Amino acid sequence: MRILGVDPGTATVGYGVLDSSGRGGQESLRYIASGIISTPKEFTPGRRLSIIRADVISLLTEYKPAVLAIESLFFFKNAKTVIPVAQARGVILEAAESMGVESIGYTPMQVKMHLTGYGKADKSMVQATVQKLLNLPAIIKPDDAADAVAIAVCHARMLVYDALAVVNP
């Protein structure tokens, strides 16, 4: 199953694409691509959101993921920036829906938990785990792309747990 992970934002949206196969607790992950969508600071919010929508649709068209995994937001985290980030997240969810792709949200704590077994793991620990799981020569850069790949890996692991649940109901 192909997964598109997305880390939403206004200035920068991180994305990461990977393929996941395997069942019964043995997932097989393959890194496909990652990167960022950037929008110029001097553009209006509407114009920045339009760039994000168009670029997400391009990613969905190019990589044809079965699912879009995206960071869930909470108002108490980064209170100052949560509104523009939520605006971008809304546009991304709508873009996925318009392409017939299901979206699923994961909190940063879920991502850390499923990758490292520790919900308060620091960023470098998460990035090192992603590098190891995907057999990459180096950690993914920039950070927003790495975060997006981590969200995709989180979803892949959830799928394995679901498969396990089916094997051992």
Add this chain to the structure above:
Amino acid sequence: MRILGVDPGTATVGYGVLDSSGRGGQESLRYIASGIISTPKEFTPGRRLSIIRADVISLLTEYKPAVLAIESLFFFKNAKTVIPVAQARGVILEAAESMGVESIGYTPMQVKMHLTGYGKADKSMVQATVQKLLNLPAIIKPDDAADAVAIAVCHARMLVYDALAVVNP
């Protein structure tokens, strides 16, 4: 100038359309239409946001406003619901941009201030002012539609102040 006022939300988006003309402190307002976009609670966020985008585009196509005036959000207000509302707001801003319509945001305090002269006016005071300014036989219902019309009136008054500023620089 035709103005589309929008009160964003996930379950309900209020809208109001009016025409504004006049200068030098004498605005002339004409009520055109108002109503709400509703989305079913049981739908996914993506599907609800897609309905909102499609319906906003329909409104823009039908009424051809020159500008979309929309409520601005703050994280400290309605903290629990601000994220889904901001997601809807992002989709609305992007929809306007996709149709080449400029968006402008007003805080609830700005709307109250420009309609009643008092930034902490209560809802019934704002609604009564809207009814009077637009020569309506009754206050607008439901509340979300009334709020959207109030935002449109706020923008119309801002335009008159701008005209005044040009007349008396």
